[in-house]
Amino acid sequence: MTYNKKSVEDIDVSGKKVLVRCDFNVPFKDGVITDTKRIVGALPTIEYLVGHGAAVILCSHMGRPHNVFNAELKLSKKEIKKIDELPENEREAATAAALEKAKGDITKLSLKPVAEKLSELLGKPVQMASDVVGPDAKAKAGALKCGEVLLIENVRFHAEEEKNDPAFAKELASMAEIYVNDAFGTAHRAHASTAGVADYLPAVCGFLIEKEISIMGKALNDPERPFVAILGGAKDSDKIGVINSLIEKVDTLIIGGGMAYTFFRALGNSTGTSICEEDKLDLALELIKKAKDRGVNFLLPVDNIIGREYKEDTTFMRIYSDSIPDGWMGLDIGEKTQELFAKSIEGAGTVVWNGPMGVSEWENFASGTRAVARAVAESGAVSIIGGGDSAAAVEQLGFADKMTHISTGGGASLEFLEGLELPGIACLQDK
């Protein structure tokens, strides 16, 4: 997928009301924002718009709230299932208690703390609306002057957001004259604030999305070679599509993490109690064949660190084999594999990496991911780290500043690499 989308620099924003979709889905602990990266990431676009005389209306989701702004409050499928499992005489009270608890999302998942932090970072007041498309947001948006900034409430407080309801998208659009999408993390979702709104307003991207698509687009379409892709993490099913499409582009494909064990099993090796997707064995063989036919250097682990149980402090040992004994599970790649992978990464021109090489959250099983992170950092290659767990691992292990680009969207970057159309980007105007 090649995108050549207009950005905020390609249109006249001066004197205009601009609705900007940001990704302010920041982590919290005890009511305090623990990581401001996403807010900091949004600053260049906001500052540009403010500096060019726009009145800036920001919106975002936060977490997975209940639809607290709809007339009928609904519980999630999971909550309903839990209540259904209770004895019949307890269900009514449990439903009432769950609905009461759900109302707490209004404060728990409010964007108000984001407005305060943003105001601090921007060095200017950021107004906060207590609703999304209600009277407060509309009044504040209506009165907003050039150079001022307003944040409206969590768009997911309305069920219509994730349903991409056209009437809701139109209401959102009615507050502005231009739409800017700068939330790469949700660009793979066709929601009202990420895509639907573009049906009603001229739509362009912000600097964050522009950077993501230009760096990842170049890597995919015109990579410095050799082009090495490293895929890891837990599930093959999430990444089969990416493996399939990357095989057509890369020179080397490295598979580590829990995903590797499905390939081990497909090749007839024992995998003990390692995670393994039995229904993907044929597909795994097809992918190995496709890689071979295309002359791709396809690398799997040759040794492993295995544990008794899926527990941080489980008994563990190294085995110099690509077969896992009964009663053990593979939780990290071994030293020989680290060397093998590092050698292939050494001379790379481009590296794309998504998914840790083992359970890197646990120190005993982090050395494989650390070794690969070091190899990527020292390779001098254009290095692109998919968001989510691989980005967290690279940061936690101290290699973040050595990478060319760490994507702000896990799911979105995977879909981009797979070549799928991202609705939040496809809806923007072409240059």
Ligand code: AMP
């Ligand atoms: P994903 O979301 O598919 O990228 O998976 C990331 C998760 O995969 C991380 O939480 C890792 O702990 C987990 N993971 C990596 N290797 C293994 C493994 N060998 N066994 C179980 N989980 C793993």
